[in-house]
Amino acid sequence: MLHYAQEQLQGDYYTRAFQAGAQEDTLILNMGPQHPSTHGVLRIILELHGEYILRAEPVLGYVHRMQEKMGEVKTYPQYLPNMGRVDYLHALAWNWAYVLAVEELLQLEVPERAEYIRVITCELNRITSHLLWWGAYLLDLGAFTPIMYGFADRERAMDLLQIITGSRLTYCYYSFGGVTADLTPQFIDGTKEFCKYLRTRLPMYKDLVTDNMILRHRVDDIGIIPVDMARRYGVTGPNLRGSGVEHDLRRNTPYSIYDRFDFEIPAYEECDALARYLVRMDEMEESLSIIEQAIDSLPEGPVTPPKMPKVIKPPKGEAYGAVEGARGVIGIHVISDGTATPYRIKLRSPSFSNLSLFAEVSEGILLADAVSILGSLDLVIPEIDR
Amino acid sequence: MIKKTPKQSTLQGIKSLFVGLRVTGHNFVMPQITTHYPRQEVDNLVTYRGHIELVPKEDDPMTSKCILCGQCAKACPSNCIELVIRKEEVEPPPAAEAQPDADKEEAPPKPAPKKKVKRILEAFILDYNLCSLCGQCVQTCPVDSLEFSTNSYLAGFTREEFVFELLERMRKKYKASSSG
Numbered sequence: 335m336l337h338y339a340q341e342q343l344q345g346d347y348y349t350r351a352f353q354a355g356a357q358e359d360t361l362i363l364n365m366g367p368q369h370p371s372t373h374g375v376l377r378i379i380l381e382l383h384g385e386y387i388l389r390a391e392p393v394l395g396y397v398h399r400m401q402e403k404m405g406e407v408k409t410y411p412q413y414l415p416n417m418g419r420v421d422y423l424h425a426l427a428w429n430w431a432y433v434l435a436v437e438e439l440l441q442l443e444v445p446e447r448a449e450y451i452r453v454i455t456c457e458l459n460r461i462t463s464h465l466l467w468w469g470a471y472l473l474d475l476g477a478f479t480p481i482m483y484g485f486a487d488r489e490r491a492m493d494l495l496q497i498i499t500g501s502r503l504t505y506c507y508y509s510f511g512g513v514t515a516d517l518t519p520q521f522i523d524g525t526k527e528f529c530k531y532l533r534t535r536l537p538m539y540k541d542l543v544t545d546n547m548i549l550r551h552r553v554d555d556i557g558i559i560p561v562d563m564a565r566r567y568g569v570t571g572p573n574l575r576g577s578g579v580e581h582d583l584r585r586n587t588p589y590s591i592y593d594r595f596d597f598e599i600p601a602y603e604e605c606d607a608l609a610r611y612l613v614r615m616d617e618m619e620e621s622l623s624i625i626e627q628a629i630d631s632l633p634e635g636p637v638t639p640p641k642m643p644k645v646i647k648p649p650k651g652e653a654y655g656a657v658e659g660a661r662g663v664i665g666i667h668v669i670s671d672g673t674a675t676p677y678r679i680k681l682r683s684p685s686f687s688n689l690s691l692f693a694e695v696s697e698g699i700l701l702a703d704a705v706s707i708l709g710s711l712d713l714v715i716p717e718i719d720r
Numbered sequence: 721m722i723k724k725t726p727k728q729s730t731l732q733g734i735k736s737l738f739v740g741l742r743v744t745g746h747n748f749v750m751p752q753i754t755t756h757y758p759r760q761e762v763d764n765l766v767t768y769r770g771h772i773e774l775v776p777k778e779d780d781p782m783t784s785k786c787i788l789c790g791q792c793a794k795a796c797p798s799n800c801i802e803l804v805i806r807k808e809e810v811e812p813p814p815a816a817e818a819q820p821d822a823d824k825e826e827a828p829p830k831p832a833p834k835k836k837v838k839r840i841l842e843a844f845i846l847d848y849n850l851c852s853l854c855g856q857c858v859q860t861c862p863v864d865s866l867e868f869s870t871n872s873y874l875a876g877f878t879r880e881e882f883v884f885e886l887l888e889r890m891r892k893k894y895k896a897s898s899s900g
Contacts (some may be wrong), residue, residue: 378808410799415854457855493764500769500868506854518781542743547733554725578722601722636857 337635348393354380360388365704368394373470374715378692378708380701387704392689396688398719410436410646411677416664417720418504420681421717423463426456427659429508430664434589434655435668436510439648447635448512449591454525454628455495455507459622460493461532462583463660464614464621469613471709472543475552480543487535490528497521507606512638522629529622536619549602553607557695557707560605567694571662572617573711576601576610583658595627607710614712647674661685661712683717770869771848772857774890781894784887786864788839792857792866800850801857804843810836841887848882 352362366377375396381389389414401420401627408469417432418425430452444452457605465488469481492502498515507514559569564577574581582599582674584592600616602609648670656665662684688711697705722730728736755762793801858866876882 408797411795411856411860412858415796415797418854440837483747496764497767500767500855501853504852509859514855538743541736541739543740545728545732545736549726550728550733580722598721602725604725606725611727612723695862720807 335660339586348377348379348391351389352381352389359383360442367393373713376689376713376715376718380696380704382701385680385700385702387696387699388678390704391610392692392694395719396691397716399716401720402610402679402681405676407675409650409674410676412678414509415504415506416504419716420683420720421659421661421685421714422503422642423466423578423714424458424459424660425503425505426452427657427664429505430590431655431657431659431664431666432668433510434657435653435666436646436655438653438655439651439668439670440643440646441512442511442639444511445588445589445636445639446566446633448637450628450632451513451517451637452508452516452590453592454511454625454632455498455593456627457624458491458525458528459505460621460660461618462488462495465491466617467614467660467712468539468543471712472549474705474709477543477549480539483535483542490531494521494524494528497524501511502506502650509638512636513644516637517632522632523686525625525629532618532622537614539615544612550608552706553611553710555604556607557636557694557699557710558605558702559691562570563691564696567691569662569691570684570687571659572613573610573662573688575613575711577605577608583656583663586655589655594631595624597624597627607706610710610712615664617634645674647672656682659684661714661717662688681720683720685711685713685715685717689713734793735805763870765870768870768872769853769855770871771851771853771873771884772846772866772886773869773893774844774886775865775867776890776894778877782891784841784844784890785863786841787863787865788841789862791860793860795856796858797856798850798852800847802845802847803841805846807841808838808840809857810838813846822858843888844888848884849879 349362349364361382363380363382364377366382366537377393377396379391379393380387399419401416408416414429414646417428420428425449452682454649465484469484469488493507496502497518498521499505500515500691552553559573559575559577561579564574564579569577570581578601579598582602583589584597585599595619598616600613600620602612652667652668652669654665654667656663658664664684665678665680667678667682668676669678692708692711695707699707774786777783777785786802788805790803793799793803855868858868
């Protein structure tokens with residue numbers, strides 16, 4: 335027979351620490367780590383008064399894998415596959431942020447064709463990420479069919495990425511100074527076709543879901559994040575643009591060749607879940623337009639730099655690579671001490687900042703709306719824990 | 721471009737429900753797009769990148785292109801490649817007898833030529849349990865002696881089944897293709 339100490343029966347450390355300040359006649363509820371709407375292992379401790387949330391506290395670290403520490407024991411190229419595992423939905427953006435930082439350390443020039451390939455594949459990956467978010471968010475809100483449509487379209491994009499990268503989810507495609515494989519005619523034709531196809535699907539999404547009265551009631555005026563709150567927590571990406579700030583690294587500090595393309599930065603001023611929803615739906619169209627422009631002006635040439643050092647040993651120094659991922663600004667700070675292993679790698683994940691504001695935003699709202707807010711933030715848990 | 725979210729009247733809302741039903745009805749009569757595995761299989765497995773295989777030499781399919789440099793094992797982030805190398809001493813070719821020169825007798829005699837050591841690949845062991853399919857080994861190989869397999873239906877019951885001896889696999893594959 336098992337015997338538990340009295341304090342063990344009251345829950346783990348987080349629950350006990352949380353209960354200390356609770357009022358009377360309230361209910362402490364663990365939302366997660368195994369909750370369908372947390373998409374991974376996010377745990378949120380809630381103090382409920384009836385159906386209303388008084389306090390909320392996210393508990394992190396269930397999928398902590400020491401990604402930063404791993405960077406200190408592996409060589410520069412050996413750390414590349416880790417990037418795909420940090421954020422499994424927009425792996426190529428993480429790939430990009432890392433190679434951007436190391437390229438800055440090495441003073442490497444990236445061939446023009448490789449830059450175009452990076453733009454095309456990264457935007458395609460952004461679309462797959464948004465499609466999954468779209469399906470999963472609506473699944474949280476109780477609509478089952480949209481995820482089927484979203485996944486059917488996402489499969490097509492993943493088939494395309496599989497042609498050149500060889501994998502479907504955790505890509506390890508960019509290398510220092512270029513990309514590992516050139517585009518094939520099959521990929522180029524398939525991508526052109528996919529862009530046309532998705533443009534016919536997006537109006538269907540609008541008819542089926544965006545204009546739907548039931549969805550409007552679940553997202554309109556729910557989870558209002560004012561601009562100053564977003565700025566305090568360091569929110570970036572579609573969540574910040576949903577608060578009416580036109581901030582996008584692709585436009586504000588154009589890295590790579592993003593300054594050559596003509597695209598809009600969608601932003602909505604309502605600051606609610608609907609605004610964040612619409613930002614992502616508009617972003618998919620913008621990504622399609624970027625892909626089409628990039629494919630039309632794709633130059634010929636090599637995809638790797640002509641002179642590549644055999645062993646990658648950057649000189650002493652620091653570099654910061656930042657790109658716009660599907661969830662916000664992805665930043666990687668690499669410090670080199672002149673050896674083949676990085677001295678330190680710091681990963682800045684957008685989802686961490688985006689989740690941090692949940693405690694403040696969820697005060698005094700209905701429990702059902704908390705699910706809607708969590709979904710509208712588009713969290714990827716492995717990215718939060720790293 | 722900062723936009724305003726479109727607002728909806730009740731009438732528009734009710735209309736939206738019927739529009740949604742029309743979409744669902746349209747998709748209901750569309751042909752099925754899913755694949756019923758295992759009765760059917762998807763057709764895009766050619767581009768799948770599975771575990772690595774050794775590439776044989778063109779003129780001798782029983783030996784691999786591998787030059788035993790060990791770059792792949794060094795590049796691997798998860799240390800899943802192990803090369804078993806046998807060293808064999810090879811008799812040096814007999815040096816041409818120099819004509820004895822009476823004038824230069826005090827010159828030191830030539831050192832005996834070193835015995836050459838030939839390194840032979842005994843086994844190329846891949847522990848596929850640890851592999852993360854990043855492809856670093858294939859990229860670093862200087863002689864393109866590694867390639868990806870396309871078997872996406874690989875399955876097994878024990879860990880040991882996923883420790884492959886790639887040299888043996890390469891030879892078996894050739895034997896199977898030459899006999900059949």
